[in-house]
Amino acid sequence: MNHSIRRVGLILGILVLALMVNINIQQVFMAGETRDRPGNQRTVLEEYDRERGPILVGSDPVARSIPTDDQYKYLRRYSAGPLYAPATGFYSALYGATGIERTENDVLAGTSDLFLVDRLQQLLSGRESKGGAVGLTLNAAAQKAAYQGLSGKVGSVTAIDPSTGAILAMASSPSFDPNLLSTHDLAASQKAYEKLESDPNKPLLNRPLVSNPPPGSTFKLVTTAAALESGRFTPSTIVPGPASYKLPGTSVELKNWQGTACGPGGKTTLTNALAVSCNSAFAWLGNQLGQDALRAQAEKFGFNMSFTVPMRSATSRYPTGLDDAQTAMSAIGQFDVTATTLQMAMVGAAIGNNGITMNPYLVKEIRGADLQVLQTASPSQFATALSPANAKAEMNMMVDVVENGTGSNARIPGVEVGGKTGTAETGPGRPAVAWFVAVAPGDSAKVAVAVCIENAGGRSEISGNGLAAPIAKNVIEAVLASQ
């Protein structure tokens, strides 16, 4: 029997060997892949084991980790809840992370290569490792003004420093409280998330960056820039402004929102056409300039491009392949033109920054665990949208909109404010979108703001001035007061 016993030994040996080979495969060769699989709580817990770095607005930690005595050692808390949610995002054991929590995770978690020396020191000294801090460009007062202004509405506000591209405010409404998702009570977290997901107003949507309805009449700023840059028009050029404009190749009459001509004898200056938001004049202008010139101008402001701020923005669109009627409609920000408030703030900012479009950014600096600054953002130019002279000219036209035209609600005593109202149709039976784009002060711009109210309800330029302009005004005042 000994021969067959040895055979059995061989069989059992092979079985044990198979187990050994398999655990090496599972624990070593496939370990990385397994660790990264969704639903692996261990990876999340490992991150919770370290103190995650704070997200700072000024010196105020708007997101920070506090020690707890449950199985996750640190709890993520957001001091102002929904106010900064579009910037911070959330950090959840169940749903991962969004916003800065996600894009700057390697800094906050302390795994970035920036901390290589730091980590080595921690390893050698046995100190507990901590994540780094992320400083945001946001201006606390402007953010508050923007968020409070949106209270009860659906919409967004983005404010930019024209000279750098730094984002001073990015507010979304309705917003959400990230604390509800970062809680360690996973059942509560799940309930909160499901409620937010099913809300028809989509509170989890980061509207300043990704909601892109048609910009309506605020797009006339782009058309005006294209007109000035063409060399064929100046602010005082006389353009036709009848009560309506027959769209080329169709029998459709595009009416002015006022229902009347924009000037005596159906003619007006370009300045006045912008001031009263004259549809017939700008539709005509669109056909004079052509879709290619409009598109080229739009793209110099950042259209047809996604920006990484470091969250990725949705692309604001100026479409291709338009016929003449569509070109005319696109010149007044209708047809398939879409824009985020980030994009429209960039338009205002470029006009206020001598025609130079800056790349927008949200992260001002990265600090180590000891809060020592390790890296500072360096502003960069995206494109030259206008010559300095044309930028100055268009700035003056925008000031005229506020002082003599449709943007009266943005007036600030003692400050030259440039603005442009807008209202866009988003489809039959759907509420109109009210816009306001502003930049101030006129002589050396410190802030450009775009406000978009997505459930404006009313029609006409009145809602842009009535609903959106006051918010823009408050944001501008907040920025100017804090400087």
Added chain:
Amino acid sequence: MSAPTAAPQPTTDADDTNVHVPNRRNLELGLLILALIIGMFAYANVDLAVLGELPANFLAVGGIFALLLGGAHVAVRYLAPYADPFLLPAAALLNMLGLAMIRRLDLADQQRAERAEVKAPSPDVVPQVTWTALALVLFVVILFVVHDHRRLQKYTYTCMVLGVLLLLSPLIPGLGTTVNGANLWIRLGPLSFQPSELAKILLTIFFAGYLVVTRDSLALVRRKFLGLGIPRGRDLGPILVAWGVAMAVLVFQRDLGTALMFFGLFVVLLYVATQRRSWLVIGGGLFVIGAVLGYFAFGHVRLRVQVWLDTWTYANDQGYQIAQSLFGLANGGLLGTGFGQGYPQFVPFAKTDFITAALGEELGVTGFMAILTIYGIMIERGLRTAIAVRDPFGKLLAVGFATVIGLQLFVVIGGVTRLIPLTGLTTPFLSYGGSALVANWMMIAFLMRISDRARSPLPDGTVDASGRLS
């Protein structure tokens, strides 16, 4: 029984009538002390890592284990002085590592209860230590009572009746309880008991006793087919009965692992007894038929296979256990997280079926390989005993016990590490559960009894050559 290949080795005192055979009890003692040190180190490690302090009863526990293992060792010195010196330390080490992990999971349960502000569950390690003590006492009792393993052959059919009764007892209404979807427990008052664990010893004795008697007729070959000897039709009876019982266990108790283990054991013993490879082929064929039938006839078998093939799709429901197990193993990596540093409590049933996943996470692939190596040594010593012992019944019994350990190991660890579909079985010596622990220690006692027989000098003072193999 084939003659040993090696000639008797001359020794320096070859001319003496009393040949000195080293009994190697001191080696066993040394290894036991090493196992005790490792076990107590693991205990200290767990408490230091989780609670930050050495357990207050550390010395007392160390003393108790020194006493238990020392007692077993002394008993072996008197009752089975020539027994294999590796089996006792290997089993003791695995037993203590299992206790350390159960303690570690107890602490995790306690902390969870504290967080939830509910009453902490009573620790499982306390009854398991009691079972360990009981198992070691039984180990000594077996060595004391069973002087000669050949006497067990008299109880061949008693063992069959008791074994089959035990195996089927969970089906008796009022006695059986369903745990995790399988009917493999019986409950007597406060004690729950897994009868298949004891049945595996009884049925091994039965298989060995039965095959010793019938092996000659079962080895008869009627004709050759494809180079294999095909047995006579009527000789197929026993294997078909064994297959039928295994299928019955699968159908009525929904216990794939037990069915697989018993059928595998029978086929292996049939092969060893007859030395006919055809039995392996026939057994393999019947296994494939049973597997295919099971797959198409039973939803739970089909589900197990689907979860195995496509674990990540089922990671949140039916495949949760195995997915968590793989997450844990991956987290452990090469060197492990260290005791108390991982999250083995995330794996459901970490103390029983999935205890090797817990050990793999916290001790890494390195520790897991070490554990598998200890099992490998245990199986190898069992087979070596089978080769060394002179009587065919003893050979079959020793092969049977080694095979039971090997198959059980493969089925449960293979399932936990996704080598094969998951089936429920406990890991020998490591898993929480009193009946399994007692049964496994009984098997070690029988193996040591057989090996003592194999290596002890013959009554006339000489040594049989085959007995020199150690």
